[in-house]
Amino acid sequence: MILFELFIGFLKVGCFAFGGAYGAIPLIRDVVLSYGWLDDEMLTYMIAVSESTPGPIMVNLATYVGSSQAGILGSLVSTLAVVLPSFVIILLVTAILKAVLKNPYVQAVLRGLKPCMIGIILATGVYMIIRNGIVIGDSVLLIRPLILTLVLGAIYFGSRKIKESGVSPILLICLSALAGIAAYGF
Amino acid sequence: MNLLLDLFLTFAKIGLFTFGGGYAMISLIEKICVEKKQWITHDEAMTITVIAESTPGPIAINCATFVGFKKNNFLGALIATAGMILPSFCIIFAISKLLDHFLEITWIAHAFQGIKIAVGILILDAAIKMLQKMQKKPMPKVFMLCAFVAMLLINIFSVRISSIILMLTAGLISLILFMVKKPAAKGGDGK
Numbered sequence: 399m400i401l402f403e404l405f406i407g408f409l410k411v412g413c414f415a416f417g418g419a420y421g422a423i424p425l426i427r428d429v430v431l432s433y434g435w436l437d438d439e440m441l442t443y444m445i446a447v448s449e450s451t452p453g454p455i456m457v458n459l460a461t462y463v464g465s466s467q468a469g470i471l472g473s474l475v476s477t478l479a480v481v482l483p484s485f486v487i488i489l490l491v492t493a494i495l496k497a498v499l500k501n502p503y504v505q506a507v508l509r510g511l512k513p514c515m516i517g518i519i520l521a522t523g524v525y526m527i528i529r530n531g532i533v534i535g536d537s538v539l540l541i542r543p544l545i546l547t548l549v550l551g552a553i554y555f556g557s558r559k560i561k562e563s564g565v566s567p568i569l570l571i572c573l574s575a576l577a578g579i580a581a582y583g584f
Numbered sequence: 585m586n587l588l589l590d591l592f593l594t595f596a597k598i599g600l601f602t603f604g605g606g607y608a609m610i611s612l613i614e615k616i617c618v619e620k621k622q623w624i625t626h627d628e629a630m631t632i633t634v635i636a637e638s639t640p641g642p643i644a645i646n647c648a649t650f651v652g653f654k655k656n657n658f659l660g661a662l663i664a665t666a667g668m669i670l671p672s673f674c675i676i677f678a679i680s681k682l683l684d685h686f687l688e689i690t691w692i693a694h695a696f697q698g699i700k701i702a703v704g705i706l707i708l709d710a711a712i713k714m715l716q717k718m719q720k721k722p723m724p725k726v727f728m729l730c731a732f733v734a735m736l737l738i739n740i741f742s743v744r745i746s747s748i749i750l751m752l753t754a755g756l757i758s759l760i761l762f763m764v765k766k767p768a769a770k771g772g773d774g775k
Contacts (some may be wrong), residue, residue: 424744447679448684450696451604453599453672454606454642461673465680473677483633484641485665486647488618489658491635499631503759504743511634511751513724516714517731518747519607523708525739526604530700546701554705563619567611568601570702579691582623 400468401475407433408460408479415456422456434468455482542581550574587656588663604664604703606636606643610710613647623651627715637751644668664755710726727754 407429415422430441442465448458457477464476491498492503498504531547553573558564564574594616604610610633617623624632636646674681679686687693711768718724731750765768 412641415642443687448676449604450687450699451672451675452589452603453669453675453681454602454603454644456642457645457669458672458676461676462680465677468675473673473680475666477673481641481645481665481669484639484645485649485661487639487641488635488646489661490654491639492650493651495631495644503762504757506635506762507755508631509678509723509762510754510756511638512630512725513718513727514636514731514751514754515637516711516718517728517733518713518735518750519610519714520630520728521732521735521739523704523706523711525736526704526707527701528705543697543701546698547704550698550701551705554702554709567608567615567706568597570706571601571603571699573741574698574702575695576698578701579694582694582697583691 401471403433404464404472405479406469407435408476409482410465411456411460412480412483426456426459430463435463440466445466485564545572546577546581588660590621591652591655591660591664592667593688596665596671598648599644599668600671602644603699604707606647607710608703608706609644609647611706611713613651614710614713617651623655628654630714630717637748727758730754 399584411426411429413420415425421539426445429474431438431476443492444459444462445455448455448462452459457480460476460480461473464473468475499508527547550573554565554570554578571575591613598616599607601612610629613629614626618626618629632647632650633643635650636643645668648664648668649661650664652660653732654660656663683689715728718728731754734748734750737743738747
C-alpha cells in the first residue's frame with residue numbers, strides 16, 4: 399500500500415528532521431532509499447530541484463517524491479505527513495508558551511540559545527556569500543559571480559541609505575533572477 | 585481585508601519567494617509580519633526562530649503555524665500553514681508532471697545563479713538585524729562569536745555536525761552558568 403508507506407515514511411522525516419532542511423537531507427535519503435522508492439541518482443536530482451524552487455525544501459521534496467510514486471494523491475499524502483508533526487508541535491508549544499517563557503530556567507536556556515542562533519545564521523550567510531560569489535569549487539574569484547554579489551549587495555543595502563524601507567527581499571529575489579539571466583545569458 | 589484571507593495570501597507570498605531554506609525566510613518574516621503587518625514583535629520573531637530551530641520540521645512551517653495561531657487560534661494556524669505550502673506544492677507538482685529536465689533549461693539555471701547570491705545576502709541581512717537588536721553585554725557576544733566561528737568551520741570543512749548540536753551546547757552552558765550563579769546571588773554577595 400504505497401500511500402500508507404508514503405505517509406509513514408514522511409511522518410518519520412517530519413518528526414526527526416531537526417535543524418532545517420540541510421540537516422534533514424541525510425534522513426530523507428535514508429527513508430526514500432530504504433523503501434526503495436527511487437534510486438540514488440534520481441533522488442539527488444530531486445533534491446537539487448527542491449533546493450532551487452521556492453518553498454521549504456522538505457515540503458518540496460515530499461511533494462516531488464510523492465508525485466513520482468503515486469500521482470496527485472501521493473504528493474498530497476506525503477506533503478501532509480511531512481508538515482503534520484511540526485504543525486502539532488508548534489500548536490502545543492504556542493499554547494503553553496507564555497507560561498513556559500516566565501520560567502527562569504527556560505529564560506536561562508534561551509539566553510544562550512538566542513545569541514548562538516544569531517552566530518549560526520551569520521556564519522551561514524557569510525559562508526553562502528563566499529561560496530556562491532567569491533570562491534566557486536576550486537576556481538577562486540570568478541568575475542561574474544563576484545560582480546553579481548557586489549551589485550546586488552550594493553542595491554539591497556545601499557537602497558536603505560536613500561529610502562528608509564529600501565528594496566524589499568521579494569524585489570531583491572526578482573532582481574537577482576534577472577541579473578543572473580543577464581550575466582550568464584550573454 | 586478579512587484576516588484569514590490576509591493570513592493565507594501573505595504566507596502564500598512568503599512561500600512563493602522563500603528560496604534556499606528557512607534562514608532566508610527570516611528576512612521576509614521580519615519585513616512583512618513584524619514591520620509591515622505588525623502581527624508579531626521582533627522579540628516574538630526571535631523566540632519563534634529559536635523554537636523552530638529546536639523542534640523538528642521545516643522552519644517556514646513552524647513560523648506560519650505560530651503567527652497564524654497568534655492571530656486566529658487553530659483556524660489561523662491552519663490557514664497560514666496551508667498558504668505557506670500551496671505555492672511550492674503547485675510548482676513542484678507541475679515540474680514533476682511536465683518538466684523532466686527542469687534544471688537543464690538554460691535560462692532557469694542562469695536565474696538560479698543570481699537567486700543563490702540574493703539568498704546569501706538575505707541571510708546576512710537577517711543576521712545583521714538580529715545582531716543590532718542583541719543585548720550589548722559580554723555574555724551574548726561570547727556565545728554569538730563562538731557559534732559563528734564553530735558554524736563557519738563546520739561549513740568550510742563540511743563536517744557532519746548539525747547546528748542543533750551547537751544550539752544544545754549553548755543552551756546547556758547558559759543553564760549551568762545560571763544555576764551556578766543563583767546560589768551565589770542568594771548568598772547575598774550582591775553579584
